[in-house]
Amino acid sequence: MEYTAVDSTREYLARLETGADWRGEIEALARTEEIEAGWFNAMGAVQDAEIWFYDQDEQEYGSVTFDEPLEVAACVGNVSTLDDDVFAHTHAVLSRRDGETLAGHLESATVFAGEVHLRAFAEPLVRQPDDRTGLDLWLNES
């Protein structure tokens, strides 16, 4: 395991814009506030969603799209930099009218309403390719 202590700089509450992209909104906040590392929680509802699942053997993402209104029952993610740009790694748990649940890596989703808490850290968090998983990870072994 690799880990680091971090110092929080500021924290934010955000209301995501109806019709905008869920992840794009979080990245826009990070860019505006020059946040290169952070942790967030969010909740709300979306008008559609594209979820990714990582194939651990093939080492590539597959995608599934849901073109329907969904609650965002829980959303957990973090902000880091990837290829010199801000990246909000976002996972979400979505639900239908009857409580049926869908979840995974949230690539994109059209915001209906979104409430976010973001905590920014002083130390940059940089993603780099990890050979073992094929993913871009932070705190890689040096």
Added chain:
Amino acid sequence: MEYTAVDSTREYLARLETGADWRGEIEALARTEEIEAGWFNAMGAVQDAEIWFYDQDEQEYGSVTFDEPLEVAACVGNVSTLDDDVFAHTHAVLSRRDGETLAGHLESATVFAGEVHLRAFAEPLVRQPDDRTGLDLWLNES
């Protein structure tokens, strides 16, 4: 997107009372400590649950009730004021014995056991009607 930086005042850990209402307990903590804005995470188990799903076209909530023991696999929410009273906007992911999952806006649930982390903010957070969604939202465009 609307957002604001917030300053944390205090943070709390709570053990919810067996037999009490899950959301009511969180609101009781907020009232006792005079918290008008906060963010929380919780986990535990409930004896039953009423989940709401917002119909984005009709702009009204529908309800579904589960009268059975469920784990609270994840619970994310925030504290704000609505019509001058404390409101804990609560989403939850619940699960059954075989891992099957149910999720959505948690209107009410009878606590079996509940563990909560609540972070309080100095700045008040006030919900007001939002025309576009029909919801009561905070950080509305002025």
Added chain:
Amino acid sequence: MEYTAVDSTREYLARLETGADWRGEIEALARTEEIEAGWFNAMGAVQDAEIWFYDQDEQEYGSVTFDEPLEVAACVGNVSTLDDDVFAHTHAVLSRRDGETLAGHLESATVFAGEVHLRAFAEPLVRQPDDRTGLDLWLNES
């Protein structure tokens, strides 16, 4: 309801080791940093998972095992001490390729990739048997 205000000491970001046990990694971080109380959020993917469900009537845990790759869509938990050892009470929401979701009390899981935010508190948090639920809970009524 029982609750307490807590003071945060330090906070950490961790990258869990591929092939290690998910919960064991979080407990290892707590032991190394001498953390006896904390709250965490995590996300990532696992190679398998054992989920527990608490039977509220029989007051005993049942177990279900998933021997397949799963996303960790959300993971919420807390660190306390139980029988003088560190215990990371861990709940998780897992998902399959098509978005299908499984959730519950995460007993064990083999890490594929894991990203964790842990907030440590100054005040110890001790689990003791609770007669009403049969669980080991913290902040018990004295």
